[in-house]
Amino acid sequence: MEPHEIKTNYNQGSDKKQTDSLKPHEYGNVLAGLIVLVVGSLLLARQAGVELPHWLFTWQMLVIAIGIFSGAKHGFRDWGWLIPVTVGGIFLAGEFVEDFSVRQYWPIIVIVVGLTMIFNASKKNSKCRNW
Numbered sequence: 398m399e400p401h402e403i404k405t406n407y408n409q410g411s412d413k414k415q416t417d418s419l420k421p422h423e424y425g426n427v428l429a430g431l432i433v434l435v436v437g438s439l440l441l442a443r444q445a446g447v448e449l450p451h452w453l454f455t456w457q458m459l460v461i462a463i464g465i466f467s468g469a470k471h472g473f474r475d476w477g478w479l480i481p482v483t484v485g486g487i488f489l490a491g492e493f494v495e496d497f498s499v500r501q502y503w504p505i506i507v508i509v510v511g512l513t514m515i516f517n518a519s520k521k522n523s524k525c526r527n528w
Contacts, residue, residue: 460485
């Protein structure tokens with residue numbers, strides 16, 4: 398076999414591997430497509446007369462869906478996706494828990510966000526020092 402034939406065969410094999418797996422931006426597109434498909438199916442079901450919970454089509458669920466999409470797109474590696482999920486969940490909790498008011502918990506939420514920022518900054522700082 399001549400050297401150019403080996404190179405050609407090797408490249409063909411590596412091209413196959415690249416086309417079989419999804420690239421990160423393609424994964425995000427597939428995930429977004431699935432979310433749109435689910436939302437469209439739910440809207441069609443509601444239009445057909447299927448009884449769905451009223452909270453399913455609220456801004457809180459939209460915020461939660463955005464958080465889950467963001468987390469899934471990045472493999473749930475970072476904590477950033479938890480912020481919209483938590484905010485949406487807290488505001489949605491009023492639908493399920495009687496006498497629940499977000500106003501009571503805002504100071505605690507602000508404290509937790511501050512602590513998270515401090516601990517994440519110190520964790521990143523310690524990685525830089527060890528580097």
